[in-house]
Amino acid sequence: MDSHNESVAFIASRVRHFHDQKVPFRIYHGSTNSTRQTAFQRDRMIDTSKLTRVLEVDVERKTVLVEPNVPMDQLVEATLPHGLIPPVVMEFPGITVGGGFAGTSGESSSFKYGFFDRTTNWFEMVLANGEVVKASEDERTDIFHGAAGSFGTLGVLTLFEIRLIQAKKYVELTYHPVKSASDSVRKAQEATKDYSNDYVDGILFAKDHGAIITGRLADAPSPGSRIQRFSRAIDPWFYLHAKSVIDKSSIPVTEAVPLTDYLFRYDRGAFWTGMYGFKWFKMPFNRITRWALDHFMHTRVMYHALHASGHSKQYIIQDLALPTSRASEFIEYVDESFGFYPLWLCPLHRDGRVSMAHPISTKREDGAGGEEDLLNVGVWGPGPTNQAAFVKVNRELEAKVRELSGVKWLYAQAFYTEDEFWGIYDRKGYEALREKYHATSLPTIYEKVRVDLSKKENDGRGPIKTWLREIVLSTWPLSGVYGVYKTIVGGDYLLAK
Template identity: 60%
Template sequence: MNETIADEQHARAVDKISADVRSFHNRKVPFRVYHGSTNSTRHANFDRDAIVDVSSLNRVLHVNEETKTVIVEPNVPMDLLVHETKKFGLLPPVVMEFPGITVGGGFVGTAGESSSFKYGFFDRTVNWAEVVLADGEVVKASKAKHQDLFEGLAGSFGTLGVLTLVEIQLISIKSYVELTYYPVTSIEASISKLRQETLKDENDYVDGILFAKTSGAIISGRLTDKCPKLSMIQRFSRAWDPWFYLHAERIASKKASSTEIVPIEDYLFRYDRGAFWTGRYAFKYFWTPFNRITRFLLNYFMHTRVMYHALHASGHTDRYIIQDLALPAANFVEFIRYVDFKFGLYPLWLCPLPPNTRGSMAHPRSLATTAQSKSDQYINVGVWGPYPSSEDGYVAANRDLEAKLSALGGLKWLYARCFYTEDEFWQIYDENRYRALREKYRATSLPTVFDKIRDRPESRNQRFGYGEPGLKGMTKRVLLSTRLMRGFYGIYKAIRGGDYLLAKKKN
């Protein structure tokens, strides 16, 4: 698209957003920002009459080869961003592992990946941001101007204003990633090897998977244009390719390190098929064999965009532990032992993060100023798996997990369901500093971070006909009265497509 036309289209879109925001502000009507999709697992249901729609802000406007930057609207997903920057021989330094995660979600949410030990979270790669404040004023925030707003946007979840444009740093791309898998046989060995690999200057990517207490793999990657021989190339994106975690598990079982060459986009989105390993639970749920043939036949449903659609339609986050948790490396072993004892869930994802991790995670309170808290590396642990129990048992288990994390100086990703009380939440996050920022930038009419993330079981019930009058509501309640039927309903909605977050138009 012609750059001038794209700029004009963007300006018109921002003018419309600004006018809508100003109207809500003048009428003192609360509103929410609607993006059209989500990678959150919290229950969500938007009211069409109380939203500011930014779903059309989905264009890459400019790529500058000299400055190695890209100017991009917030609804651009990772796969499109990589596709466009790749044309210029460039790549975002932090690319989230699911192709549908958007630039805006990565910036105002919390987004790290296997390159984050080197570059920090995604928000650390942003140079400036264009924001529509809650009264309709449009500002550009950076380290040079409105620095407090710019830094406060990370982890703010749209509660300081409406993000409309960002400039992102880029690095030179290469065709492949040379991956080396290092098998480990204990929790202690996994953290030791993980930290060792992050200290190697030649590594561009580092993450790990624990398959059990006594089995795992630490995986490091280096960008390269060299491919010694075609037989070394391994792909993960095609229907007949292996799921990445299964491939890593097979290598780990051999108890010897192994190296292979992976095309860059296959590496970046290696966890898309199967959503790490959570897709395997769908096979068990529907009594379907889990093997190469069934994974091939059901490949369409195993990509994260489809899985998130089905997940929200079915409400199946209600019996699964789905949490990403960051804690100081010094407390890693204790935490993994706790997860093993309490939940017994494997695999677990391990992703090393830099010491400045907390600043990207929703305005947390500062830790005690000890040498350890200032310099210690953090580790992201992904805990994802079924937890069959009563509703009370499920909530209690998640609250226990949250409490253990806090006791060990950790923080959780707030895309997931949160069970804190408001008092508990503000014991972890800096309410005074956060509210002062909202006052300064006139954002008090917007929901707070706690308002955005607090658990809302009533949103799930709305999807299943509770409170919906008439024959249609009764039919939906009957048909969706079992978890199995809700599963089929999620599949139906995913095949049908369309919007899965907006409430139906009021009559």
């Protein structure tokens, strides 16, 4: 803890300096799982990239004390030897604890445990005036709830205590074929009501073809179950394997997957978005090419290439959560408006609390009381290459989600006007928190997540270099080659030059 406390003291002193000078700052983590374009100014940032330690695993209390920049794979690696894992583990191994909390994250266990931030017992935060505080359900409850999904606009998160659950060696997966959007929503709802299931998600491969996939933790495979892996270069990408399974069978099929292979099953290929890279380069997409290019098909590398190449401006990468009763209607809209598949389905549990991470409150239509759970739909595919058309279809998508009482996750590009944005989120409560905890000099969440169409990005380059870079990023295949080159040479891809 001494090393941690020294790091926090230094961060606090930097924050106090910015506060006294009335200079807004941003928090630099060293990497990102956001698709929004960002360039940090070195003289206006708080660097937390060194807060990467798992400090303690308490086996008796089933908790882990962890700094915010610990990624999911490192966290699981630290807890698994003790027979424990976090209840919610995001599917990309590079997503961090702090990113999952401040940026809103859910996974296939979220029908049972809620969003990742709901697994937090307490956190430590450096407020925007440099004061170091602790928040929990019993202490500073308002900011404990309010900081979830706030994207670092209330202070600097420096430490978390996360709850853990008992781990087992395998996840026994069952692939349930579905034939329509309504069938997939119904099957997902049925699966979430069966609490012997530990994991539930789904993939729609076409309007009339998909699978709801349930998982149960198991110490050993059931008799007759085959063991399937997804983490090695020789293994299939998970979504391709799932499609192969349901293409061959009209009845549910069960197999056993080693636990960490399951938790990070979507890492290789970033669900299926890696497929678009092969298409963009006009390369064959088969087992041999996927094996040969496996290094480039992991999410950490793909995010680096995405930001370096500028391709986030050409692809629709959005996660949208809809009340379950409206989810089928939304899937039909996506089919008619975009027509690309697969789509990811992930049930999410609501517990009634509202924050920046959970802005909507939807009454159950069946009159049973409480709130209606959500179904997340991952919509990831190519968009129009013309910027005006790209903005138009994204704004139409946002409008449809609002119409259906849904919400989008803000890791992605947000095209809302300010009035639209604050029509969804609790501006009054958020601004009261910023005032109370001295954060009014920090950028607001809207300022951080919006796509500012009124100006071009300023990444610190001179006009000639900026012009040359725009030429490269708008020319096939130079933009893709440049993205691959940047992943090979490494280095930072977020800091301004």
